Amino acid sequence: MEMITSVHPWGSFSRLNQYMQQLPHAVLVVDQAGRIVEVNEVLLRVTGYSRDECIGCSFDHILPWTGTMEELHHKLLKSEADTELEWLDRYGRAGKTTAMILSLEAPSPVYLIHFFQLTKDLNTSLNHRMVTQLTSEINLGVVVLNTEARIVEISQMACRILGVERMQILQQHIDQAFMGIPEEHRLIQRELLEGVKMQNKATSWTNDNQRYELLVDSNTLHDESGKIVGAYVIFKDVTNLRSFEQKIERSDRLAMIGQIAAGTAHEIRNPLTSIKGFLQMFLHSFTESGMEREKTYTEIMLTEINRINALVSEFLLLSKPRDVQYQLVDLNVVFDEILPIVQSEGLLHGIDVDYPSANQLPMVVGDTELLKQVFLNICKNGIEAMGNEGKLTISHSIDKEGDRISIDIRDTGPGIPGYIIDKIFDPFFTTKEEGTGLGLSVCQKIVHDIGGQIRVSSKGYGTTFHILLSYL
Numbered sequence: 104m105e106m107i108t109s110v111h112p113w114g115s116f117s118r119l120n121q122y123m124q125q126l127p128h129a130v131l132v133v134d135q136a137g138r139i140v141e142v143n144e145v146l147l148r149v150t151g152y153s154r155d156e157c158i159g160c161s162f163d164h165i166l167p168w169t170g171t172m173e174e175l176h177h178k179l180l181k182s183e184a185d186t187e188l189e190w191l192d193r194y195g196r197a198g199k200t201t202a203m204i205l206s207l208e209a210p211s212p213v214y215l216i217h218f219f220q221l222t223k224d225l226n227t228s229l230n231h232r233m234v235t236q237l238t239s240e241i242n243l244g245v246v247v248l249n250t251e252a253r254i255v256e257i258s259q260m261a262c263r264i265l266g267v268e269r270m271q272i273l274q275q276h277i278d279q280a281f282m283g284i285p286e287e288h289r290l291i292q293r294e295l296l297e298g299v300k301m302q303n304k305a306t307s308w309t310n311d312n313q314r315y316e317l318l319v320d321s322n323t324l325h326d327e328s329g330k331i332v333g334a335y336v337i338f339k340d341v342t343n344l345r346s347f348e349q350k351i352e353r354s355d356r357l358a359m360i361g362q363i364a365a366g367t368a369h370e371i372r373n374p375l376t377s378i379k380g381f382l383q384m385f386l387h388s389f390t391e392s393g394m395e396r397e398k399t400y401t402e403i404m405l406t407e408i409n410r411i412n413a414l415v416s417e418f419l420l421l422s423k424p425r426d427v428q429y430q431l432v433d434l435n436v437v438f439d440e441i442l443p444i445v446q447s448e449g450l451l452h453g454i455d456v457d458y459p460s461a462n463q464l465p466m467v468v469g470d471t472e473l474l475k476q477v478f479l480n481i482c483k484n485g486i487e488a489m490g491n492e493g494k495l496t497i498s499h500s501i502d503k504e505g506d507r508i509s510i511d512i513r514d515t516g517p518g519i520p521g522y523i524i525d526k527i528f529d530p531f532f533t534t535k536e537e538g539t540g541l542g543l544s545v546c547q548k549i550v551h552d553i554g555g556q557i558r559v560s561s562k563g564y565g566t567t568f569h570i571l572l573s574y575l
């Protein structure tokens with residue numbers, strides 16, 4: 104009976120293989136075509152590859168050399184001193200070590216590459232593992248500098264946030280890496296190497312229009328004698344956390360404004376009532392005795408007092424949950440009543456008011472007077488934004504779910520810039536010299552109180568406010 108023996112491609116190399124595994128340093132065996140045919144354990148440990156990932160691959164995965172293996176062999180033969188070769192690990196990180204290449208002829212020609220400094224010292228390899236792990240963490244930014252302030256290690260996340268390619272930034276000096284950015288705004292500063300350390304320092308960094316909030320730690324690295332040999336920076340991206348904090352800060356601020364407003368408003372209202380009462384008496388007397396000048400002055404005073412009163416009412420509305428008079432409101436009536444005011448205001452500023460949807464609006468539940476105030480305020484803002492020409496369009500639509508009507512008030516003004524759009528509903532936020540900044544915050548409060556929503560869209564040109572209300 105004939106026996107079939109499977110021949111290991113190594114054949115008589117099995118002894119060589121045994122020998123390789125016992126060596127204290129990393130070894131790579133490459134065939135004439137440049138394919139990796141064997142590796143030892145040490146090499147796997149230092150590079151992070153598994154055996155299967157290496158075997159059959161082109162050698163330049165580990166040895167970044169653009170020529171052939173033969174050329175590399177010749178280069179090493181020619182050089183007299185110890186030659187250092189660059190090597191890459193599984194994560195694309197580069198290192199350098201002295202190396203030697205031997206060529207073996209039998210039974211098939213191969214090259215044996217020894218990396219002398221890559222040893223199987225477990226500690227080094229554990230440290231190396233740790234660095235490998237930290238620098239490939241997607242959530243951790245790591246940058247290591249040497250004493251010349253060159254970047255010798257950088258994690259994937261740091262590359263993403265800094266907007267750089269790992270291979271391009273490695274070995275770069277920080278002045279070069281952060282060229283064009285003033286020293287105090289750099290994420291990695293030179294003074295790091297002078298021993299200035301940071302702990303949980305909140306910093307922000309903008310790259311490609313994206314703003315990152317970072318929490319940074321940094322310190323120097325020392326050798327056994329305590330000499331500074333480099334420095335590291337580690338940071339976490341806490342952008343989400345920060346914006347949450349900012350939202351809380353904002354609502355705290357609003358609550359405080361509300362409390363102050365409520366207290367003050369009450370105190371102002373009471374004296375105003377008596378002043379107003381006496382002024383009305385004066386007006387009466389002045390009219391009776393024909394004192395025209397005094398009568399006019401008193402009228403002006405009364406108008407001004409009414410203005411203060413209206414303002415105070417807005418304050419109160421903002422600060423305490425008002426008892427809304429829930430009633431069935433015919434939106435057609437609301438608009439019939441406010442349109443003359445809006446149109447005359449428009450006429451004054453040379454602005455067309457377009458209201459195509461007469462008598463088509465449904466009934467909603469709310470408060471007629473308050474709703475008038477909402478639409479008036481928003482129309483007024485639109486007209487004020489347009490200056491001396493433009494068009495204000497009031498239209499409506501039914502939302503996707505079909506349960507709400509959206510009243511859309513659109514102007515052809517300059518639009519609202521992105522950096523203020525988040526603030527326009529804040530009390531006292533105004534960009535107008537004469538504005539109080541209460542208009543929109545009052546509108547928002549009213550609409551929320553009746554269970555509706557108010558949205559704004561503005562992209563560069565023109566602004567539309569959408570007021571969404573449940574309808575019957």
Ligand SMILES: Nc1ncnc2c1ncn2[C@@H]1O[C@H](COP(=O)(O)OP(=O)(O)OP(=O)(O)O)[C@@H](O)[C@H]1O
Nearest residue numbers: 484485488527533534535538539540541542543566
């Ligand atoms: N249609 C719009 N187009 C452009 N900017 C707008 C528009 N509506 C509101 N804004 C911006 O929002 C800010 C706040 O508006 P809001 O109505 O709350 O206050 P105001 O109009 O400034 O003052 P007030 O209404 O109390 O007189 C305005 O100052 C303006 O910068």
Ligand SMILES: [Mg+2]
Nearest residue numbers: 480484542543
């Ligand atoms: Mg306004």
